Amino acid sequence: MSQPLDIGIAGAGLAGSLLASLLAQDGHRVTVFERREDPRRSGFIGGRSINLALSTRGLEALTAIGLQEKIMKDVVPMRGRIMHDPDGRTSFHPYSVAPSDAINSVSRGELNIELLKAADEHENVTLHFEKPIVDVDFASGFIKVESTEGNEPESIKFDLIVGADGAYSTMRNAMQCYPQRAGFGFSQTFISHSYKELVIPPLSDGSHALDPNALHIWPRGASMMIALPNADGSFTCTLFWPREGQGTSFESLAAADDVTAYIGQIYPDAVNLMPTLEEDARNNPVSPLVMISCDHWYCGEHSVLLGDAAHAIVPFFGQGMNSAFQDCMVLREHLRTHDNNVRRAIVTFSEQQKPNGDAISKLSLDNFLIMRDRVSSRWFRLSQHVEKWLHRLMPSRVQPVYNLVSFTTTPYQEIVKRQARRRQSIKSLLAVLISLAALVIAFFIGTFT
Amino acid sequence: MSQPLDIGIAGAGLAGSLLASLLAQDGHRVTVFERREDPRRSGFIGGRSINLALSTRGLEALTAIGLQEKIMKDVVPMRGRIMHDPDGRTSFHPYSVAPSDAINSVSRGELNIELLKAADEHENVTLHFEKPIVDVDFASGFIKVESTEGNEPESIKFDLIVGADGAYSTMRNAMQCYPQRAGFGFSQTFISHSYKELVIPPLSDGSHALDPNALHIWPRGASMMIALPNADGSFTCTLFWPREGQGTSFESLAAADDVTAYIGQIYPDAVNLMPTLEEDARNNPVSPLVMISCDHWYCGEHSVLLGDAAHAIVPFFGQGMNSAFQDCMVLREHLRTHDNNVRRAIVTFSEQQKPNGDAISKLSLDNFLIMRDRVSSRWFRLSQHVEKWLHRLMPSRVQPVYNLVSFTTTPYQEIVKRQARRRQSIKSLLAVLISLAALVIAFFIGTFT
Numbered sequence: 001m002s003q004p005l006d007i008g009i010a011g012a013g014l015a016g017s018l019l020a021s022l023l024a025q026d027g028h029r030v031t032v033f034e035r036r037e038d039p040r041r042s043g044f045i046g047g048r049s050i051n052l053a054l055s056t057r058g059l060e061a062l063t064a065i066g067l068q069e070k071i072m073k074d075v076v077p078m079r080g081r082i083m084h085d086p087d088g089r090t091s092f093h094p095y096s097v098a099p100s101d102a103i104n105s106v107s108r109g110e111l112n113i114e115l116l117k118a119a120d121e122h123e124n125v126t127l128h129f130e131k132p133i134v135d136v137d138f139a140s141g142f143i144k145v146e147s148t149e150g151n152e153p154e155s156i157k158f159d160l161i162v163g164a165d166g167a168y169s170t171m172r173n174a175m176q177c178y179p180q181r182a183g184f185g186f187s188q189t190f191i192s193h194s195y196k197e198l199v200i201p202p203l204s205d206g207s208h209a210l211d212p213n214a215l216h217i218w219p220r221g222a223s224m225m226i227a228l229p230n231a232d233g234s235f236t237c238t239l240f241w242p243r244e245g246q247g248t249s250f251e252s253l254a255a256a257d258d259v260t261a262y263i264g265q266i267y268p269d270a271v272n273l274m275p276t277l278e279e280d281a282r283n284n285p286v287s288p289l290v291m292i293s294c295d296h297w298y299c300g301e302h303s304v305l306l307g308d309a310a311h312a313i314v315p316f317f318g319q320g321m322n323s324a325f326q327d328c329m330v331l332r333e334h335l336r337t338h339d340n341n342v343r344r345a346i347v348t349f350s351e352q353q354k355p356n357g358d359a360i361s362k363l364s365l366d367n368f369l370i371m372r373d374r375v376s377s378r379w380f381r382l383s384q385h386v387e388k389w390l391h392r393l394m395p396s397r398v399q400p401v402y403n404l405v406s407f408t409t410t411p412y413q414e415i416v417k418r419q420a421r422r423r424q425s426i427k428s429l430l431a432v433l434i435s436l437a438a439l440v441i442a443f444f445i446g447t448f449t
Numbered sequence: 450m451s452q453p454l455d456i457g458i459a460g461a462g463l464a465g466s467l468l469a470s471l472l473a474q475d476g477h478r479v480t481v482f483e484r485r486e487d488p489r490r491s492g493f494i495g496g497r498s499i500n501l502a503l504s505t506r507g508l509e510a511l512t513a514i515g516l517q518e519k520i521m522k523d524v525v526p527m528r529g530r531i532m533h534d535p536d537g538r539t540s541f542h543p544y545s546v547a548p549s550d551a552i553n554s555v556s557r558g559e560l561n562i563e564l565l566k567a568a569d570e571h572e573n574v575t576l577h578f579e580k581p582i583v584d585v586d587f588a589s590g591f592i593k594v595e596s597t598e599g600n601e602p603e604s605i606k607f608d609l610i611v612g613a614d615g616a617y618s619t620m621r622n623a624m625q626c627y628p629q630r631a632g633f634g635f636s637q638t639f640i641s642h643s644y645k646e647l648v649i650p651p652l653s654d655g656s657h658a659l660d661p662n663a664l665h666i667w668p669r670g671a672s673m674m675i676a677l678p679n680a681d682g683s684f685t686c687t688l689f690w691p692r693e694g695q696g697t698s699f700e701s702l703a704a705a706d707d708v709t710a711y712i713g714q715i716y717p718d719a720v721n722l723m724p725t726l727e728e729d730a731r732n733n734p735v736s737p738l739v740m741i742s743c744d745h746w747y748c749g750e751h752s753v754l755l756g757d758a759a760h761a762i763v764p765f766f767g768q769g770m771n772s773a774f775q776d777c778m779v780l781r782e783h784l785r786t787h788d789n790n791v792r793r794a795i796v797t798f799s800e801q802q803k804p805n806g807d808a809i810s811k812l813s814l815d816n817f818l819i820m821r822d823r824v825s826s827r828w829f830r831l832s833q834h835v836e837k838w839l840h841r842l843m844p845s846r847v848q849p850v851y852n853l854v855s856f857t858t859t860p861y862q863e864i865v866k867r868q869a870r871r872r873q874s875i876k877s878l879l880a881v882l883i884s885l886a887a888l889v890i891a892f893f894i895g896t897f898t
Contacts, residue, residue, distance in 0.1 A: 173626065176637070177617070183643075183692070183737045187636035188625070190744070194632075243632070288632045295639070 002340040004028045008143055008158040010133040011165035015307035015324040017115035019164060021065040022332045024122035033145050035132035040113055051228045051236050053103040053318030055406040061325035067118055071111060075104035076229040082214040088269035092214060097392055101407045103318060105228045136161060136174045138300030160342045161303045167290050169309035175299045185295035191314060194243045194250060194288050198280045200273045202233025209273045210235060217371060218267045223248035224372040225267055243286065250286045289314050291361055297354055298346040306331060311357030316368040317405060323360050326409065327353055359412035363405060451789040453477045457592055457607040459582040460614035464756035464773040466564035468613060470514040471781045473571035482594050484581035489562050500677045500685050502552040502767030504855040510774035516567055520560060524553035525678040531663040537718035541663060546841055550856045552767060554677045585610060585623045587749030609791045610752045616739055618758035624748040634744035640763060643692045643699060643737050647729045649722045651682025658722045659684060666820060667716045672697035673821040674716055692735065699735045738763050740810055746803055747795040755780060760806030765817040766854060772809050775858065776802055808861035812854060
């Protein structure tokens with residue numbers, strides 16, 4: 001049995017706190033450094049959306065640290081999409097033919113607190129709050145953390161340093177600057193759409209104002225709204241709109257005299273359920289949507305990124321947290337496989353997961369187009385019906401992409417490959433059909449002229 | 450006449466020191482902050498290649514500050530390419546039909562020193578060395594610079610702050626982190642090739658060992674070498690090779706027993722001219738080639754990037770310095786046009802120059818393929834001959850891309866558009882010819898069957 005490692009984790013968000021427990025289970029000594037206050041003391045203050053969709057990849061990781069049952073008590077399962085058309089009519093579209101397949105709306109704040117409690121129960125885990133990592137020496141494995149007394153930053157040596165510090169990762173930023181010759185290719189891309197959250201509160205009897213067991217979508221081309229149920233009877237609604245522009249945009253909204261009328265003409269059946277619409281729309285921030293991509297996720301001998309820090313994605317597949325949790329599981333697996341040889345583990349981890357990060361990034365952007373436009377198109381629904389019908393006939397051979405992403409732990413990369421193969425098969429089939437038709441026409445022309 | 454501005458410039462490299470003179474001419478108070486030592490005192494220590502190709506855009510800027518004549522005294526004009534084939538045979542390919550069109554090999558270090566001297570002659574320019582900008586408050590226009598006494602950083606307020614601090618710009622890095630919602634899309638891409646410099650010294654009589662009035666190229670597919678003449682009779686050779694890999698690569702070179710034999714089998718006619726080949730090849734660094742792209746070049750009310758900081762490009766068109774100098778000229782123009790309204794000037798500057806930065810980035814990468822593969826192909830040479838012939842017939846209507854880039858100040862964006870239009874015309878012509886041919890064939894088939 002190999003020696004346990006000294007492991008430092010940047011960030012005590014969802015991925016960082018989960019990873020602490022996973023690594024502590026293997027006997028490693030884990031220290032977590034977080035910039036924010038302890039949410040167990042201060043209440044959760046996040047810069048990010050307040051509810052998330054927990055699906056199979058995330059659940060697998062929660063099972064690994066024995067937290068699944070506890071978390072699942074407070075989630076709201078969503079078994080499909082309810083589409084709201086401009087006239088207020090709704091239609092339900094299940095995610096899967098299996099009634100047990102659901103994605104689960106969960107509170108980001110409460111989940112984070114439970115993960116921190118779980119990590120803190122390990123005596124080989126130390127959690128530091130209001131103590132961010134400010135720099136890393138990637139060659140030696142020393143990190144610098146802000147000292148609480150306002151003195152010089154403290155230097156601490158670790159065998160393994162994990163950057164789980166989110167889309168605006170300090171650790172990745174340090175990688176980008178160090179050393180210049182390392183050739184760390186990197187991009188951050190902001191899509192044209194941003195988001196703003198609104199609220200549908202519970203009815204007077206505490207129940208949900210809309211069907212709680214679905215993800216609600218108001219697909220309106222470039223100006224989509226979605227709503228996810230919360231366990232307290234409320235819904236969190238999110239506007240995904242262009243930041244600027246003449247049409248529906250946050251810029252136009254800010255200039256509008258009557259905010260309720262402005263939003264009401266787009267989602268007429270929703271605004272009546274939003275008593276605080278006026279102030280929410282005025283006061284809640286407009287937040288950008290960023291995609292992060294790095295050539296590789298490791299740097300030097302000791303350091304590796306995962307989750308949003310390595311591959312922040314747009315939220316349209318509900319896979320940000322789920323993919324980050326899968327990263328944590330895979331990283332642990334590589335440490336085990338390589339007998340705690342850190343360099344080998346982080347390089348092979350990066351080689352395995354980077355293509356999966358790229359794949360879920362692509363799928364998430366694709367799903368934006370599906371949600372905002374194509375779910376309301378007859379042709380898309382028809383093709384979905386065909387796919388579901390084939391799935392019923394050959395459940396293991398034909399699985400819709402949505403199901404592979406949400407209800408299996410199949411590597412994302414594999415899903416994209418299967419999708420490409422399926423599209424290619426359809427194209428080839430069409431080409432054969434068209435060629436046959438052309439031959440038949442040519443035959444008739446030849447015969448009758 | 451509007452009030453002169455307080456302007457801070459990050460970086461006293463080529464662009465920063467030129468810009469200081471240009472802005473001082475308009476009466477602005479300019480302060481330059483440079484991380485490195487003063488090269489006038491310490492000798493030039495650059496991280497970058499030691500000679501550059503000065504062409505029309507660069508010369509226009511030097512003329513604007515009255516330095517052209519002085520600099521042109523010490524350059525070596527290159528009127529075309531000399532290709533070295535694997536058997537040691539050479540051929541000369543002029544850049545232009547006009548014998549006066551040449552690109553000029555110039556020493557980076559000496560040019561930088563002359564630019565600093567010129568800036569220092571303005572009493573409204575202050576140069577600080579070993580005093581880098583460490584942070585910028587983009588909202589207020591305050592910068593923080595490292596204090597020489599090792600105390601807290603100093604804060605200084607400027608009306609305009611220009612980041613001319615190179616491909617690994619501190620200022621851009623600050624933009625990237627501030628504020629997260631600004632949506633500053635950014636990418637750094639390292640191409641698979643890196644570079645290493647070698648030397649061909651002067652002959653014993655002080656003359657050049659190869660024809661000095663040309664850029665020498667040893668095109669060998671993925672393992673190209675070039676050589677630029679220096680005024681002292683030497684040549685600086687640059688290997689552009691893949692970093693890693695089984696074939697010719699810096700990785701293979703590092704593992705080679707006999708470095709001279711390794712390089713000699715690729716460029717047999719060059720190695721005999723390199724007495725220090727063994728030690729140069731072992732000791733000179735392998736440097737990466739990075740491309741930088743930013744969604745926009747300004748940030749907040751006061752700050753703007755230019756040159757490599759905004760759009761570092763690969764060196765295969767010799768336009769890095771030339772494009773940076775053009776940026777400086779254009780920025781000054783926008784300050785003049787907008788009557789020193791900083792915000793308006795930096796926004797319109799960015800809107801004008803960002804597409805030009807993208808264009809020269811693309812052209813430079815394209816030229817890599819041309820230099821390493823296509824200059825040695827008969828087809829490419831033929832098409833070049835045709836283009837030159839058309840150029841002779843209609844000199845103003847048909848100008849080769851190389852000439853537009855190197856011997857005019859036409860915006861790069863315009864050049865890319867013209868190139869696309871020319872390709873489209875050829876495609877359309879071909880399509881018409883093919884259709885005609887098809888019609889003729891159909892006619893004959895119809896007639897004879």
